[in-house]
Amino acid sequence: MQHACTAPGSRNSPIILSLVREPRISCWSHIDERCAGFFALGAAKASGRPVAVTCTSGTAAANLAPAVIEAFQARVPLIVLTADRPAELREVGAGQAIDQLKLYGDAVKWFFELDPPDATIATLRWIRQLACRAYWTALDGRPGPVHLNLPLREPLVPDRPLPQDPRPGREDGAPWVRRARVSDWARVQPSVTVPPRGVIVAGRVEHATRAGEPAAAIPEAAVRLAERVGWPLLADPLSGVRHAPNAIATYDLLLRDPGLAARMRPEMVVRVGDLPTSKPLRTWLQELADVRQLAVDPDGTWQDPDAVISELDNGHPVGALDTLGSDRPPDRHWLESWRTADRAAGTALASALADELSEPLIAARLGEWLGPEVTLMCAASMPIRDLELYLPAGRPLPRVLSNRGANGIDGTVSTAFGLSAADSRAVVLLIGDVALAHDIGGLIAARRLDLPLTILVVNNNGGGIFHFLAISGEADVFEQHIATPHGLDFERAAALYGLEYERPRTVDDLGDALKRSISKEAATIIEVRTERADNLEIHRRLADAGMAALQRRVS
Numbered sequence: 001m002q003h004a005c006t007a008p009g010s011r012n013s014p015i016i017l018s019l020v021r022e023p024r025i026s027c028w029s030h031i032d033e034r035c036a037g038f039f040a041l042g043a044a045k046a047s048g049r050p051v052a053v054t055c056t057s058g059t060a061a062a063n064l065a066p067a068v069i070e071a072f073q074a075r076v077p078l079i080v081l082t083a084d085r086p087a088e089l090r091e092v093g094a095g096q097a098i099d100q101l102k103l104y105g106d107a108v109k110w111f112f113e114l115d116p117p118d119a120t121i122a123t124l125r126w127i128r129q130l131a132c133r134a135y136w137t138a139l140d141g142r143p144g145p146v147h148l149n150l151p152l153r154e155p156l157v158p159d160r161p162l163p164q165d166p167r168p169g170r171e172d173g174a175p176w177v178r179r180a181r182v183s184d185w186a187r188v189q190p191s192v193t194v195p196p197r198g199v200i201v202a203g204r205v206e207h208a209t210r211a212g213e214p215a216a217a218i219p220e221a222a223v224r225l226a227e228r229v230g231w232p233l234l235a236d237p238l239s240g241v242r243h244a245p246n247a248i249a250t251y252d253l254l255l256r257d258p259g260l261a262a263r264m265r266p267e268m269v270v271r272v273g274d275l276p277t278s279k280p281l282r283t284w285l286q287e288l289a290d291v292r293q294l295a296v297d298p299d300g301t302w303q304d305p306d307a308v309i310s311e312l313d314n315g316h317p318v319g320a321l322d323t324l325g326s327d328r329p330p331d332r333h334w335l336e337s338w339r340t341a342d343r344a345a346g347t348a349l350a351s352a353l354a355d356e357l358s359e360p361l362i363a364a365r366l367g368e369w370l371g372p373e374v375t376l377m378c379a380a381s382m383p384i385r386d387l388e389l390y391l392p393a394g395r396p397l398p399r400v401l402s403n404r405g406a407n408g409i410d411g412t413v414s415t416a417f418g419l420s421a422a423d424s425r426a427v428v429l430l431i432g433d434v435a436l437a438h439d440i441g442g443l444i445a446a447r448r449l450d451l452p453l454t455i456l457v458v459n460n461n462g463g464g465i466f467h468f469l470a471i472s473g474e475a476d477v478f479e480q481h482i483a484t485p486h487g488l489d490f491e492r493a494a495a496l497y498g499l500e501y502e503r504p505r506t507v508d509d510l511g512d513a514l515k516r517s518i519s520k521e522a523a524t525i526i527e528v529r530t531e532r533a534d535n536l537e538i539h540r541r542l543a544d545a546g547m548a549a550l551q552r553r554v555s
């Protein structure tokens with residue numbers, strides 16, 4: 001960004017200070033916000049780059065509307081920075097406070113409301129990411145204005161120095177997130193070289209890209225890249241690459257070990273698709289803030305809660321992945337050390353799972369029971385986490401889908417029936433009892449629409465996930481208000497809605513019931529009963545067994 005316009009005010013003085021004190025930006029002062037807006041529009045037209053304009057709260061912000069509307073209609077990139085009062089000063093008679101949320105309606109490409117900022121290193125990093133995102137959003141595709149509304153609290157000038165960020169920005173003053181067009185780079189150089197010790201983190205890719213590449217082409221390109229450069233593929237079950245030769249399934253466990261996480265530090269990360277659910281993986285990526293992280297993000301969704309991605313390619317993901325390569329032979333030792341750890345953890349988990357019908361065992365065996373010709377819909381809560389933790393890699397697996405847009409437990413049964421209607425393959429739904437109770441009305445599709453579906457409900461009479469959280473210690477509230485046991489009899493639900501019902505009690509019986517139901521093309525509820533408290537213990541036992549094996553084999 002080269003130009004910015006300011007209009008005077010108290011509430012926006014922190015924004016003015018930031019813009020004026022940045023030597024690479026020319027700041028143009030205006031008395032009237034209406035003029036400031038149109039001046040910014042002119043500067044953006046002439047330079048072809050986004051221009052920022054800032055004003056104070058209240059009608060000042062409303063005075064930018066004509067220029068914002070013109071910029072939207074004429075496709076001119078603007079970054080509108082309106083100062084605002086914090087929540088406690090809204091609608092209580094404080095001066096100059098109007099409703100500024102989505103003030104310009106549909107005349108902006110993006111509206112975003114910030115919190116009053118705290119001066120921490122993490123916030124500074126995030127604000128850099130947000131600035132890059134605002135810039136690229138204004139410019140990308142059809143250009144236009146973006147609106148950031150910034151509530152600011154007194155004091156409005158710094159009363160103490162900002163914290164010293166050990167990495168105050170990228171080297172040579174580059175933007176925090178650079179926009180990469182890897183496939184375009186290939187036009188000027190045959191391939192883009194990556195270092196030998198890298199990892200690919202592969203998450204959910206469900207649909208075709210804006211560039212028209214089919215959904216399945218992206219995981220395939222990720223697999224080709226991993227093999228070409230000899231990198232491990234940390235593969236979420238939703239990535240569609242967990243079957244690949246380089247796939248690492250137990251990353252959640254491996255990265256819990258601080259020593260191993262440090263030793264597995266890569267020189268580069270390529271991220272494909274959505275960010276996986278695993279907390280240890282997310283923490284590890286966050287700690288790699290100074291490692292080059294390239295995101296192949298076909299829909300430009302900025303999957304980066306820690307603001308550590310340094311390059312983002314939202315152009316042609318397949319082209320980008322196919323362009324990356326190396327002029328050196330792969331570092332066999334690097335891939336082998338990941339594989340050794342993965343094998344050690346995988347073997348330990350498999351033997352600790354024993355033959356007892358448990359929630360982790362279901363996740364571990366489901367791939368083998370269903371095979372690659374089945375679509376597996378996985379509910380939120382523990383089912384999706386158990387699959388990520390325990391579904392082994394390296395064998396042909398079902399196509400796994402899940403509602404991970406907003407991670408809700410709602411509508412899961414209906415989504416699965418929708419899949420069944422439109423998918424030529426058999427559909428199996430893995431779901432918890434609370435999620436099934438939530439969308440119990442969705443079962444009516446079995447009778448009214450005559451659709452086949454196998455519903456495997458893991459019934460632990462409540463939300464098992466909450467036993468893993470600190471709230472489980474609040475005994476007076478936990479059972480009734482958080483775990484929410486219901487005592488529903490799903491056999492009766494099956495009878496009411498016209499589904500078949502089975503309740504296997506052993507591992508073999510469950511495998512048989514699943515196979516029967518899939519081949520019958522009927523709607524069936526298969527219920528497995530478990531205990532929430534036991535489930536917590538089993539997860540702990542498995543994690544301990546995995547970690548112990550890692551320490552023995554790898555150290």
Ligand SMILES: Cc1ncc(C[n+]2csc(CCOP(=O)(O)OP(=O)(O)O)c2C)c(N)n1
Pocket residue numbers: 380381382383407408409410431432433434435436460462463464465466
């Ligand atoms: C619509 C919606 N409401 C509430 C939640 C919060 N929530 C997350 S997990 C969960 C409990 C799920 O329990 P269950 O489906 O039985 O699975 P389990 O945890 O036992 O594996 C709830 C209520 C949510 N994610 N979505």
